[in-house]
Amino acid sequence: MTRAVRERPQGAAIARRVAGHIGRGLVMIWVVATISFFIIREIPGDPVQGMYETLLQKGMSPDQAERATAVLYGFLPTGSLWHQYVDYMWSLLHLDLGQSLSTPGVKVTSLIGSAAQWTVLPVLAGTLLSFLLGVTMGVYAAIKRSGKLGDLLALSGSLLHGVPVYVIGLLLTAIFTTLWPILPAGGPVDVAYVPGFNAGYIGSLVYHAVLPVATYTLASYGGWILAMKSNVVAVLGDDFILAAELRGLRRGFVFRYLARNAILPLFTILALSIGMLFGGSIFIEEIFNYPGLGLLLVNSISTRDYALMGGAFLVITVGIVVANIVADLLYTAIDPRVRSGETA
Amino acid sequence: MSRDSAAAPGVRIRGLTVVYKTPAGELPAVSGVDLTLAPGTITGVVGESGSGKSTLALSLLNAVQPPGRISAGSVEIDGLGDVLALGGEELRRARGRKVGYVFQAAQNSLNPLKTIGKQLLDLGRSHDVDDLRELVRDAKGLLARMGLDGARVLDSHQHELSGGMRQRVGIMLALVLNAQVVVLDEPTTALDMITQATILRIIREVHEERALTTLVITHDVGAVAEVADSLAVMYGGRVVEHGPIAEVLGGPRHPYTQGLIRAIPRLSGDISLARALPGRPPTLGTLPVAGCVFRERCDRRMEICDTVEPEPVTHDGRTVSCHATGRPSPAVKRREYA
Amino acid sequence: MTVTVLPPGAGEVAAGTTRAALRRNFWRGVWRVLCRKPSRMAGVVIVVGFAVMGVVGPLLYPANLPRDDNALYAAPSLQHPFGTDFEGTDVLALVVTGARYVLLTGLATAVITVALGTAIGLFAGFRRGGWDTALMRLTDLNLAIPGLPLLLVLSTVWKFTSPLSMGLVLGLLGWGGVARAVRSQTLSLRERGFIEAARGLGLPTTHIIGRELLPSMAPYIAMNMLIAVTGAVYAQVGLFFLGVLPFDANNWGVMLNLAVFSGGALTTPAALPYLLAPLIAILLLTLGIVLIVDAMDEIFNPRLREE
Numbered sequence: 003m004t005r006a007v008r009e010r011p012q013g014a015a016i017a018r019r020v021a022g023h024i025g026r027g028l029v030m031i032w033v034v035a036t037i038s039f040f041i042i043r044e045i046p047g048d049p050v051q052g053m054y055e056t057l058l059q060k061g062m063s064p065d066q067a068e069r070a071t072a073v074l075y076g077f078l079p080t081g082s083l084w085h086q087y088v089d090y091m092w093s094l095l096h097l098d099l100g101q102s103l104s105t106p107g108v109k110v111t112s113l114i115g116s117a118a119q120w121t122v123l124p125v126l127a128g129t130l131l132s133f134l135l136g137v138t139m140g141v142y143a144a145i146k147r148s149g150k151l152g153d154l155l156a157l158s159g160s161l162l163h164g165v166p167v168y169v170i171g172l173l174l175t176a177i178f179t180t181l182w183p184i185l186p187a188g189g190p191v192d193v194a195y196v197p198g199f200n201a202g203y204i205g206s207l208v209y210h211a212v213l214p215v216a217t218y219t220l221a222s223y224g225g226w227i228l229a230m231k232s233n234v235v236a237v238l239g240d241d242f243i244l245a246a247e248l249r250g251l252r253r254g255f256v257f258r259y260l261a262r263n264a265i266l267p268l269f270t271i272l273a274l275s276i277g278m279l280f281g282g283s284i285f286i287e288e289i290f291n292y293p294g295l296g297l298l299l300v301n302s303i304s305t306r307d308y309a310l311m312g313g314a315f316l317v318i319t320v321g322i323v324v325a326n327i328v329a330d331l332l333y334t335a336i337d338p339r340v341r342s343g344e345t346a
Numbered sequence: 347m348s349r350d351s352a353a354a355p356g357v358r359i360r361g362l363t364v365v366y367k368t369p370a371g372e373l374p375a376v377s378g379v380d381l382t383l384a385p386g387t388i389t390g391v392v393g394e395s396g397s398g399k400s401t402l403a404l405s406l407l408n409a410v411q412p413p414g415r416i417s418a419g420s421v422e423i424d425g426l427g428d429v430l431a432l433g434g435e436e437l438r439r440a441r442g443r444k445v446g447y448v449f450q451a452a453q454n455s456l457n458p459l460k461t462i463g464k465q466l467l468d469l470g471r472s473h474d475v476d477d478l479r480e481l482v483r484d485a486k487g488l489l490a491r492m493g494l495d496g497a498r499v500l501d502s503h504q505h506e507l508s509g510g511m512r513q514r515v516g517i518m519l520a521l522v523l524n525a526q527v528v529v530l531d532e533p534t535t536a537l538d539m540i541t542q543a544t545i546l547r548i549i550r551e552v553h554e555e556r557a558l559t560t561l562v563i564t565h566d567v568g569a570v571a572e573v574a575d576s577l578a579v580m581y582g583g584r585v586v587e588h589g590p591i592a593e594v595l596g597g598p599r600h601p602y603t604q605g606l607i608r609a610i611p612r613l614s615g616d617i618s619l620a621r622a623l624p625g626r627p628p629t630l631g632t633l634p635v636a637g638c639v640f641r642e643r644c645d646r647r648m649e650i651c652d653t654v655e656p657e658p659v660t661h662d663g664r665t666v667s668c669h670a671t672g673r674p675s676p677a678v679k680r681r682e683y684a
Numbered sequence: 685m686t687v688t689v690l691p692p693g694a695g696e697v698a699a700g701t702t703r704a705a706l707r708r709n710f711w712r713g714v715w716r717v718l719c720r721k722p723s724r725m726a727g728v729v730i731v732v733g734f735a736v737m738g739v740v741g742p743l744l745y746p747a748n749l750p751r752d753d754n755a756l757y758a759a760p761s762l763q764h765p766f767g768t769d770f771e772g773t774d775v776l777a778l779v780v781t782g783a784r785y786v787l788l789t790g791l792a793t794a795v796i797t798v799a800l801g802t803a804i805g806l807f808a809g810f811r812r813g814g815w816d817t818a819l820m821r822l823t824d825l826n827l828a829i830p831g832l833p834l835l836l837v838l839s840t841v842w843k844f845t846s847p848l849s850m851g852l853v854l855g856l857l858g859w860g861g862v863a864r865a866v867r868s869q870t871l872s873l874r875e876r877g878f879i880e881a882a883r884g885l886g887l888p889t890t891h892i893i894g895r896e897l898l899p900s901m902a903p904y905i906a907m908n909m910l911i912a913v914t915g916a917v918y919a920q921v922g923l924f925f926l927g928v929l930p931f932d933a934n935n936w937g938v939m940l941n942l943a944v945f946s947g948g949a950l951t952t953p954a955a956l957p958y959l960l961a962p963l964i965a966i967l968l969l970t971l972g973i974v975l976i977v978d979a980m981d982e983i984f985n986p987r988l989r990e991e
Contacts, residue, residue, distance in 0.1 A: 034834075038837060044841050045840050164914060164973070172959065176956060181953065242457050244409075245516075248449075249519060250439060250469075255468045255471075263457070280830060285926070299833060299836060299837075303836060303840055315833050315836075322828065323828070338458070338505070
């Protein structure tokens with residue numbers, strides 16, 4: 003009964019959690035890599051074999067052609083399936099994703115590297131904005147839950163949560179570039195400006211990012227407001243809030259107790275939300291002609307650039323895995339119950 | 347520890363009425379309750395669930411939660427005035443500093459995300475305590491007084507403490523600002539027997555050391571018998587009987603109190619002697635509007651009970667609200683209870 | 685983009701004899717919940733309207749929709765409520781005839797998602813142990829793999845020519861959420877001694893699953909099915925919009941693609957109705973399903989019922 007205060011093996015618990023996440027993430031990356039390997043091999047008319055034969059016809063020796071194809075796709079065109087697979091995985095381990103076919107001579111990794119910033123930054127901005135907006139509105143919707151305004155906020159949340167991201171993007175574009183043209187229709191930046199740290203270039207970047215970031219924000223705002231509302235309602239019913247009031251705590255403290263307890267469970271959805279936005283980037287970048295990973299993936303499919311396609315697919319997956327781990331670490335850092343290994 | 351006012355304050359509840367808003371209109375959960383807590387005593391309030399005892403407890407801090415509302419009455423506390431007339435900052439400062447409130451143990455009255463020590467500091471800052479170090483020292487002293495390692499407890503989160511430890515932390519937080527009126531709402535419910543006994547002993551000892559005026563709400567007559575000086579019995583939102591505890595338990599006058607005591611099974615003796623009270627406890631909706639609220643379950647019901655609500659009558663320091671008391675009554679068996 | 689309704693606690697299982705009576709009460713309850721908020725009735729009307737559109741819509745128009753070369757991108761008028769497209773075809777006719785493919789895919793996906801998810805979730809929760817662990821690892825993987833990028837990559841191999849094959853692929857990618865929800869529901873029923881009690885009565889496993897477990901989970905399964913329909917509609921319309929699938933059939937996604945990337949709907953207001961018509965169709969369908977799910981939530985979640 004008068005059990006001693008339990009020891010807190012914090013370090014070990016956190017390490018175990020992180021190790022588990024990394025393990026699962028690696029398995030997922032392996033599965034996705036395997037899928038993309040087999041898909042590239044299964045594409046009608048086997049592009050790898052096709053390339054190999056084209057090079058042979060151009061008069062290359064089988065040896066040269068084999069090496070050239072291997073450079074392009076990251077695995078050998080000849081040999082057994084198993085041999086090809088091992089070869090492909092080996093290249094992956096060395097972060098070698100082959101070369102792009104549509105822009106010859108350029109490595110897939112460098113194409114992906116320059117595209118990644120155009121996806122990661124807007125996704126992060128959109129996540130942050132929608133989180134702040136959704137959490138604030140969620141608290142408001144919870145406090146006003148019996149009124150008309152609360153109903154309206156909740157319905158707007160459900161609708162935005164339910165509507166696909168491209169509908170939001172297209173509607174925003176239709177409104178702000180066609181009907182009331184105050185924002186640029188597409189592209190990441192105005193070509194008139196010299197890239198660099200100057201006001202014109204940065205201003206143009208921000209100006210062009212308004213619509214994509216707004217789309218990312220609205221796409222995940224609905225989920226946040228709904229989750230936050232139900233969390234706040236639940237915590238409001240908890241005894242410790244009433245207890246804090248009865249102890250005469252200042253409103254600021256009571257509100258902080260409420261907000262922190264209600265926000266905490268949201269971190270478990272954070273990873274899901276970021277994953278959704280990464281997937282949504284495909285539509286958003288297509289609509290706004292934004293040169294990120296999603297557009298790279300779609301373009302690689304229409305230009306039949308399979309090495310690039312496999313690479314972009316893999317990197318988007320890795321992005322989601324990393325977001326998962328980061329979200330869980332944030333959660334662990336904030337919740338003392340998880341930190342002490344209670345629910346680990 | 348500074349003890350500015352050595353004398354414990356008295357508490358006078360007068361005509362307290364609390365109504366709850368329901369689809370069927372506003373229904374009273376507490377109606378016209380008069381109750382005086384003598385300075386320096388422990389008053390127990392017992393009653394079935396739904397009798398309005400928790401609502402009464404919350405009224406002492408003017409903290410009845412919606413859809414409830416205090417519609418009439420006053421709660422005078424010496425040195426503070428009418429709590430029900432307070433509002434805003436004044437009320438907030440009175441809570442915690444003048445009147446301490448201890449929650450039921452099983453329900454969690456502590457923020458799960460903060461250590462006890464940090465919550466103690468939040469409490470101190472909320473009440474403009476200048477010397478937070480002294481506050482922590484006081485808290486450790488109180489926890490040690492209750493048999494806990496203060497430093498470790500302050501460094502713990504709620505989930506690292508057992509139910510009995512949490513309850514002691516709750517008592518510490520209610521007392522650390524030197525509140526002299528303390529309300530304990532079901533302090534031992536959901537605790538095991540041994541912890542219950544420890545908590546009750548602590549309540550009694552701390553009460554005497556600190557010259558407090560204490561109100562203990564419980565449905566457990568046995569628990570209250572161990573600590574209280576006087577006992578108030580609630581039924582259907584009314585205090586039907588109030589008096590020194592030994593007298594109320596030894597010679598109950600209200601038929602409900604008599605039934606309540608008959609219903610207690612004894613450890614020694616025939617279990618079949620314990621008789622449950624017939625009928626069901628009333629709810630807000632089933633409470634009679636006129637007449638005595640207990641008449642449906644009463645074995646001494648008279649004609650007048652259907653139409654006239656009995657007034658509380660005080661006699662020899664005991665207050666009873668019943669038309670039948672004072673008239674010849676069937677002898678109550680098992681008077682030996684004390 | 686998968687959203688899953690998690691069970692807030694197990695529903696009650698009806699005893700055999702009172703089942704018919706309960707069912708009658710149930711429908712009366714459904715009616716009451718629908719009547720309380722008129723918006724829910726609107727949800728039902730919208731969804732039924734779309735279903736009718738999918739079934740009889742294509743019969744209302746000739747197989748090859750008439751073109752009018754004199755009215756390319758005509759403005760909305762009485763004759764063409766949403767104007768015409770780049771070939772002078774009535775946009776409303778395109779939306780109505782396109783509904784069948786979209787809704788059929790949605791339905792196929794929902795059936796596969798729910799069947800697969802329920803089977804896996806039930807099996808995992810019922811058997812527990814090693815099977816449970818393995819299946820839940822698989823479910824985690826299914827949930828974690830980004831659906832849309834995978835669909836895009838798969839589109840290079842499969843052409844998804846029929847709504848059914850499209851539904852099959854979407855269903856295979858989307859069962860994870862349902863499986864997890866059904867498993868936790870099964871476990872919570874098990875925790876309350878449901879399964880042991882039924883075993884004790886000597887009931888066979890098929891009876892326990894079919895007559896006791898499934899009915900109590902039906903509400904969540906139904907809600908998840910509706911949500912799966914919307915998910916499938918979004919995914920396939922999105923794929924056609926991105927233009928990675930061949931434009932065989934008339935379809936809302938094809939309309940979006942042509943409006944944006946060929947019609948210049950984002951630069952000239954003339955093509956705007958062509959773009960907005962399918963968008964409004966999607967929004968309406970979403971609204972209808974959101975309203976129905978809201979009503980179902982109240983019917984099946986007793987905590988929300990009396991407020």
